[in-house]
Amino acid sequence: MTLPHNPTRQWLKVSVNTDPVLIEAIEDFIVGISGAGVELAVDQPGNTAMLNAWFDKGQEDQPDTDLILTQLADYLQELAAIFEVAVPTVTTTFIEDEDWSATWKEHFKPFAIIPGLIIAPTWEEYQAQVQEQVIVMDPGMAFGTGHHATTSLSLLLVQAALSGRANTSVLDVGTGTGILGMAAALFGASSVMAIDNDPEAVSAAKKNIEINKLQQIMEAQITPLASFTAPFSLVIANIVHDVLLELAPDLDRLTANGGQLILSGLIAGQQVTNIIACFTALGFSLNRQEQKKEWATLLFSKE
Numbered sequence: 240m241t242l243p244h245n246p247t248r249q250w251l252k253v254s255v256n257t258d259p260v261l262i263e264a265i266e267d268f269i270v271g272i273s274g275a276g277v278e279l280a281v282d283q284p285g286n287t288a289m290l291n292a293w294f295d296k297g298q299e300d301q302p303d304t305d306l307i308l309t310q311l312a313d314y315l316q317e318l319a320a321i322f323e324v325a326v327p328t329v330t331t332t333f334i335e336d337e338d339w340s341a342t343w344k345e346h347f348k349p350f351a352i353i354p355g356l357i358i359a360p361t362w363e364e365y366q367a368q369v370q371e372q373v374i375v376m377d378p379g380m381a382f383g384t385g386h387h388a389t390t391s392l393s394l395l396l397v398q399a400a401l402s403g404r405a406n407t408s409v410l411d412v413g414t415g416t417g418i419l420g421m422a423a424a425l426f427g428a429s430s431v432m433a434i435d436n437d438p439e440a441v442s443a444a445k446k447n448i449e450i451n452k453l454q455q456i457m458e459a460q461i462t463p464l465a466s467f468t469a470p471f472s473l474v475i476a477n478i479v480h481d482v483l484l485e486l487a488p489d490l491d492r493l494t495a496n497g498g499q500l501i502l503s504g505l506i507a508g509q510q511v512t513n514i515i516a517c518f519t520a521l522g523f524s525l526n527r528q529e530q531k532k533e534w535a536t537l538l539f540s541k542e
Contacts, residue, residue, distance in 0.1 A: 250334045251294040251304060253311070257327035259288040259506055259533040261318055263479055265327070266290060268314050286533065353394045356422060361450060372425045376416060376447040392529045392536035393477050393503045394422050399527065400473050400499045400538060401426040410434070410467070410493060412476040412486070417444030417459060419475050424456040428473070431457035434464065470495035477503035477536075480510040484517055491521045494541045499526075503536040511535045 255265055269292045294307065311329065319326040349359035357373045359365040367373045397419060401407055407428045411420035414433035424431050431453075435441050444459035464486060474494045476483060483490070483502055494500045500523060505511050507530050514537060515525055523539035530536075 252332045252334055253292045253294065253308070254330045254332075255290045255292070255311075255315070255327050256287055256330075257290065257315075258319075258322070258324040259286070260322055260324060261315075261327060262288050262290060262506070263481070264318055265315070269311065288533070352391050352418075353398070356394065356398075356425070358418070374418060374421050374425070374447075375450050376418070376421075388531040388534040389477050389503045389505075389536060390418060392531055392534060393419055393475065393501055395529055396501045396503075396527060396536055396538040397423050397473075397475060398426050400501060401428055404472070405429070407472040408432075409473045409475065410471040412464060412474065412490070413478045413482075414444050414459060415440050415477075417447045417457075419477060420444070420457055420459070421447065421451055421453055423473070423475070424453045428456065432467075432471070433457060433459040434462050435459070436461065436463070464489045464493070467493055470498065472498045473501070474498070475501045475503075477501075479504045480506070480514065483514060487517050487521065491518075491523075491541075494523075496541060498541050500539040500541065501536065502539070503534075505535045505537070506533050507535040511537065 253269075257265060269290075294304070308329070308331070315327045315329070349357055349363050349365040352358050355371055357365060357367065357371055359373055359375050361375055365373060365375075401409075401423060404427070409420065409423045409428045409431040411417070411423065411431060411433040414420050414435045417433055420431045420433035433444055433448075435444065438461060441459050441461045448454055448457050448459060467489075470493050472495055474490055476486065476490060478486075483504070490500060490502075500518070502514055502518070505514060511528070518537075518539055519525065523541050525537060526540050527538040528535060
């Protein structure tokens with residue numbers, strides 16, 4: 240989800256601390272009532288998750304803001320009762336639009352997302368060490384610095400899937416800022432197609448591809464998944480459970496026989512069970528499963 244740039248406005252940041260089982264429902268609700276930008280925070284203590292929603296609302300919009308917050312509070316009460324978990328807590332902050340970029344830069348420093356692979360922002364110099372690979376990137380407004388657990392889990396399986404394989408074509412579905420696709424290129428993929436339905440994400444991905452000089456291997460497009468016909472050696476989709484189920488026929492169709500499929504964005508437990516059941520019924524075999532806290536990522540092969 241992207242945020243429109245408006246230099247004369249403020250942003251209302253609404254942070255929801257919740258049991259992870261409620262994340263998808265809360266995200267869908269917030270986007271549904273307002274079209275707000277939503278991101279998942281990382282490294283939360285205990286068995287909790289933090290969802291941040293960004294509304295294009297200034298303090299002068301108090302009546303409209305009060306209505307949104309009331310609707311959200313009522314929904315959280317109902318949702319918690321249904322799932323029999325603690326009611327999520329909500330905090331709000333107004334942020335000046337011109338402080339947005341500074342907020343990203345303050346919290347985005349070079350880090351090892353998996354052993355041997357460093358993610359570094361464009362505004363920080365980083366000297367690669369021996370046997371390190373580096374992705375330099377600017378998240379722009381596309382929400383994707385790579386900190387989320389699903390990204391690191393996906394990268395572990397992308398690295399495993401490409402190890403020892405030549406002439407591998409990769410499709411990165413829902414690429415965001417392009418991290419998974421760029422990593423696939425660094426890990427030896429011969430070609431990478433990255434797609435997203437968000438123009439801001441595609442713009443950010445294209446910029447990052449250029450920064451990392453991967454144009455000969457990778458491209459980013461807004462092309463719908465259904466328009467592709469030729470299958471790929473490896474298909475990656477780090478999205479959410481419900482969308483993965485909706486896309487299952489296309490993901491199956493676009494994974495070549497003998498190819499591999501990585502699915503992420505899953506909460507461990509019932510979501511993983513559902514995805515395994517769906518894709519094994521389509522003829523896939525589960526090769527590997529990785530989990531970090533409440534998040535899980537799956538690697539399938541297609542016989």
